Amino acid sequence: MVEKKLCFIGAGNMTRSITSGLVKSGYTPSLIHATNPSVGKLNDLKRDLNILVSHDNLAAAKEADVVVLSVKPHFMQAVCEELGALDLADKLIITIAAGITANRYNDYFGQEIKLIRTMPNTPTQIGVGMTGLYAGNNISEKQKQFCEQLMLSGGKVVWVEKEEELNQVIALAGSSPAYFFLFMEAMIANATNSGMDELKARALVQQAALGAAEMVIQNPELSAAQLRENVTSKGGTTAQAIAAFESGNIRGLVSKAMDDCVARAQEMAEQY
Ligand SMILES: NC(=O)c1ccc[n+]([C@@H]2O[C@H](COP(=O)([O-])OP(=O)(O)OC[C@H]3O[C@@H](n4cnc5c(N)ncnc54)[C@H](OP(=O)(O)O)[C@@H]3O)[C@@H](O)[C@H]2O)c1
Structure with missing residues (x-):
């Protein structure tokens, strides 16, 4: 450099x-x-x-x-x-x-x-x-x-290329560590409510999150959807969990959260 x-x-x-x-x-x-x-x-x-x-x-x-x-x-x-x-x-x-x-x-x-x-x-x-x-x-x-x-x-x-795209960067990467923390928080809460020790639940969740991110990084030819399908056997446990997320409209919720995030970034830019 x-x-x-x-x-x-x-x-x-x-x-x-x-x-x-x-x-x-x-x-x-x-x-x-x-x-x-x-x-x-x-x-x-x-x-x-x-x-x-x-x-x-x-x-x-x-x-x-x-x-x-x-x-x-x-x-x-x-x-x-x-x-x-x-x-x-x-x-x-x-x-x-x-x-x-x-x-x-x-x-x-x-x-x-x-x-x-x-x-x-x-x-x-x-x-x-x-x-x-x-x-x-x-x-x-x-x-x-x-x-x-x-x-x-x-x-x-x-x-x-365009300055407005920085607001998308905020929704995708700036604020998103908090989305993943929220997801992990909810998973850990479910496990501890079922009686598991919090440290053990955290260890399981954090390693799964790290592994999932590494799978995405190390398989650039596979979409996130493909990676999900690869670990979702028909009639299995993962399929049951994914069905619960889909029936709760997780895609709509994520989309709304990101739109709201961008809107807030635009609003903040008006303040200064
Ligand atoms: N932290 C992140 O992960 C992150 C992520 C994205 C963007 N940012 C942005 O990066 C910027 C810095 O964030 P940060 O987390 O490093 O904040 P920070 O830890 O609060 O550091 C800001 C520093 O600026 C000093 N300061 C205040 N007035 C000053 C002045 N007039 N002249 C010189 N220094 C002054 C403060 O000093 P005193 O505390 O001694 O008053 C403080 O040490 C912010 O604009 C933040 O929004 C941060």
Whole structure:
């Protein structure tokens, strides 16, 4: 990976996971700078990764080639307004905040910036995430490649051509770990209600979920429907369970949940 001077504004969970991945993969720590108002997270990053840390957003961003905006969406406007004092024409700005559109960033910064929006999910924090990427105007192939390498430190990436598609990314990957948690939660509850020890039920469910995901990954030529059919013998136990899901209209419910998720993402984009 070509190394550039990086500055992360906000030193919370996402910055920690991305910078840890970078340093682990050999990125020069002294080229990474993280800023944060409170000192605890900065001390931890300095101790664990030996990257540069400070409270000064403006000074850190001024020195950087690439600025990664890693604060919660409600802090974003204030952060961008502060950084708008700099000439950002030669810098790549990467944001990992949900819901704020590319145009809105131009308003916040008070100048046309070169922006890539990224939409990571929570498993990014443990290196098995999925991140959607959208390049705004005037982004070069090299800048796209750099951003992609950066986000690969947290798992896998997918580019979308249209900004609205990031809302689909949210429904498919951003929010979906919670759908799977809900499914597992319900399965564990059923087992414990029937008297099974919770830890044992959890061990069974988590390994089944991992195995199912691996089956999908390792058999790209088979659709999810085919994989399901392959383990569903006529008249068997799995068929009985699947019939119960189908009679409860699980497909309709999943579809509604995802439509509602996209609608909420669109609504949130209106707020900023
Ligand atoms: N966590 C995820 O899995 C995930 C997934 C997708 C998207 N995201 C997005 O990624 C962004 C970061 O999320 P996160 O989970 O890393 O949040 P986080 O742990 O709360 O980290 C955000 C950090 O920003 C700092 N901060 C607040 N105001 C600041 C300012 N003016 N200048 C510099 N730093 C400031 C906060 O400092 P103090 O706490 O010291 O005040 C905090 O350490 C958010 O926009 C979030 O929506 C996160």
